[in-house]
Amino acid sequence: MAAERALEEGHTHYTEDKGIPALRRAIAEKENMKARADISEEQVLVTPGATGALFAACMSLIDCGDEVIIQAPSYPGHIRAVTVSGGKPVPVSLEEDYDFVMNLDELDEKVTSKTKVIIVSSPTNPTGTVFERDVLKAIVEIAVDNELFIVSDEVYEHFVYDDAEFGSVREFPGMEHRTVLVNSFSKTYAMTGWRIGYAIAPKEITSRMAKFSCASSMCVNSIAQYGALAALEGPQKCVDAMLTEYDERRRFVVKELSKIPGVRFVEPKGAFYVFPNVEELEMNSLELVKYLVREARVLLSPGYPFFGSKGRFHVRLSYTASLNALRIAMERINSALRELEGT
Incomplete structure (x- = not known):
């Protein structure tokens, strides 16, 4: 308006x-x-x-x-x-x-x-x-x-x-x-x-x-x-509502990530990203991102080169998508990584 x-x-x-x-x-x-x-x-x-x-x-x-x-x-x-x-x-x-x-x-x-x-x-x-x-x-x-x-x-x-x-x-x-x-x-x-x-x-x-x-x-x-x-x-209730929604998504993503073998992470306290360490999967970040696009049809951001050399064995997962979309994505990621690990 x-x-x-x-x-x-x-x-x-x-x-x-x-x-x-x-x-x-x-x-x-x-x-x-x-x-x-x-x-x-x-x-x-x-x-x-x-x-x-x-x-x-x-x-x-x-x-x-x-x-x-x-x-x-x-x-x-x-x-x-x-x-x-x-x-x-x-x-x-x-x-x-x-x-x-x-x-x-x-x-x-x-x-x-x-x-x-x-x-x-x-x-x-x-x-x-x-x-x-x-x-x-x-x-x-x-x-x-x-x-x-x-x-x-x-x-x-x-x-x-x-x-x-x-x-x-x-x-x-x-x-x-x-x-x-x-x-x-x-x-x-x-x-x-x-x-x-x-x-x-x-x-x-x-x-x-x-x-x-x-x-x-x-x-x-x-x-x-x-x-x-x-x-x-204007009214700021929309900001509070968005924060509540993002917190729910954050909790969901963290819970689902904790179920995946070979993935460890620091629980985020801010922004709307998780930055898991995937070194145990024996792939660098770019290789893993390409694998997930191919096998899970899910796109994450590679830690390297996007975020510098410190991100070489990390990927960034953004939880700005809807909770329903995140449910589908996490299920696909879990399945693809378990297949990779043979579990």
Whole structure:
């Protein structure tokens, strides 16, 4: 309705580079409520999805040859944004034996004089990890000690389950001056095709990012901006309902995975993915994905090359499909893998 109304009212022209003022104000208000902050609309940049925000952040913060810490396994968009900006991605392990929590000793060791940025994503894609506050605090301390910026990817902020709690590095004292927050309407409001997200940063960084965003896309689709504004200002019961549904799907998938021989996994506490380890099946991730497509007619994402070398013996299973579709898929996967194992 909001998009239709925007069309009827003639909001079909270029908007301000940073986005329409009403949407930027609504985003600032939402983030202020979340983090008890004092964000102004001048700090908000509306972008073509979170991807646009990531690229604008990296282009604004990174010079050629700068090193950027990324999580491993990592969302591939982080790697692309760093490399296109001339930076060098430096992976730091999410340790599977410790529920895919970042290895803080390794993080500290890999920071050098060339390091400029740490990209933090929690809840994470592909592992579904939610970093606890003490982990975020340790990352913040390393960033402060080494005068680094943190790009905080928070697109899955609402997707947390059981006793997990979402936290942001921006909530720590002083981090408002060295954090670029990246978020999106794609996940929370199921608006993936609308291609609209945003970044929040110190004013001087936001202004720098806006120049890159304008050069690459002029502005975000005007109709999408009015749709996003309606999503923020409207009732939020749909978000709660979606989270309840996803939690039911998560529990189902975890239960079914536990029945399959040769597969082990860390139960996800966030996002909407499971990242099983399939090394005991004696296939790498890409071989297994091809096998399941052929024998089960089910498509998973290969851990490698999609999520980097740390995903070589993992696959990513997304539980965004309906519960009925997941029942069919899990039955087929179970049958195909039991046949592979001869059980």
